[in-house]
Amino acid sequence: MSRSGSPAAPSGADPVRVRVPVQTVPAGSGYPLYEFALTAALMFAVVTIIRWVLDPASPLVLENLRLALLAVGALTGALVFGLLRSPWGRCSGAHMNPAVTLALWRLRAFPGRGVTAYVIAQLCGSVAGTVLARLVWGPAVARVGYGMAAAAPSWNGWTVFAAEGGCLVVVTLMIGFFLAHPSRGRWFPAALGLLVCVIIAVLGPLSGGAANPARQFGPALMSGATAGLWIYLAAPVLGAVLGAGAHHRLLRAR
Template sequence: MSTPPSALRLSAVELILTFSLLFGVTTVVRWVVGPSALSEAVPGTRQQLFIIGAVVGALVVGLVLSPLGRRSGAHMNPAISVAMWRFGVIPGSAVGFYVTAQLTGSLLGVLAARGVWGDVAATAPVTYAALRPAPDWSAAGLFVAEAVTTGVIVLLVGVFTALGHLTRFTPYMVGVVVCLAITLLGASTGGSANPARQFGPALAAGQFSFLWVYLLAPMLGAAMGTVARDLLLGHRRVLTGPAA
């Protein structure tokens, strides 16, 4: 378990990782969706979502396997941090530090992307890569979808990190799941399953509709995922965690 000073250091690492993730997300959306030769060559929404999903999934894998990622656990997602607390990987006293760092990194990441790519990152169709559900989705439907998606991710992470023969494949599994969520759900729910994914983009874009859903539903989903993991495997100890 982390001591308070170590929790502060690790949360600083989470800020850097989440900053990198959101900078990368905004960047790939800028070039795949915004005005560019790539967006003209791949005009279909589903194809664009697949490219975005593949690049973001690969980015997630790279960040998890990086030295910084190995140090903090590379949650980059408040829902994952809550799950890791429930799994006994980090102490409850560290969760607030992690979540604050992740949300701060999210906002700083999209603002940095705006600084690099200019106004095109802030205007439609990029709009800081902020998510919004399809017009026919209600807040209740979106809440259920985001909670269930996050619950499945947490369940898979909990299973993979608890079973020794699967643990080393966890980063790649997460990358594939992120790619699938973006590709399959991007046009309907946004495929977030991560409060930090929407927090920075929504604040920067002034897009507050459904923000509470994107923030709260994954947290409930994380709780459900940990319960499902415990029902499936019992209170088996997770085999990986942040380095002190």
């Protein structure tokens, strides 16, 4: 994003063909390091928020789960907005989500040669942020499962898969909308932050509302609860691919 809020392409990208609300990245740049740091910051903050509002021993605990997840969603959405608008976020695009990186590639707004570096940086950042939260807050983080998203007992694996994948279909279609309307790019950080808040508040008590492989990766590894991790890794990726396909189909239909 440029300072005026309009989409901007970094050096090495075609400024005519690439006009996106989330910036592209030329191969060989140091931007994956920014993605690592931004994802680590996101995960540290998310685990911290969950530690304070869901830990029974916390003085700020919210007994009502839906109210607690609404608070988590609102704070996380505000954080996503802030990271997108931060200097590092403006450099790397602040994807902080492997499925978003894949979606941008499938939307032809991100170079394929940068996908692997970004995904590795985001997953490593997830682990780093979760570990840092454990070091700062101690055993309280373990009591809340290291902030890992958890599905309701009444939801089976395939229902969770459908919900988590559907989230990324919606996210990808929203990104596609801003790609098709670059003059409205200044609204993208706020729109994404609001959508993140809604996903967590609505789906948090049901599927877990992760909608981000990196969001679940670090907490699952740290807690050792990796049995259902594949759902939270694969579903958003599939949703990103389906959402990008739907976006291209809508453009052709027009």
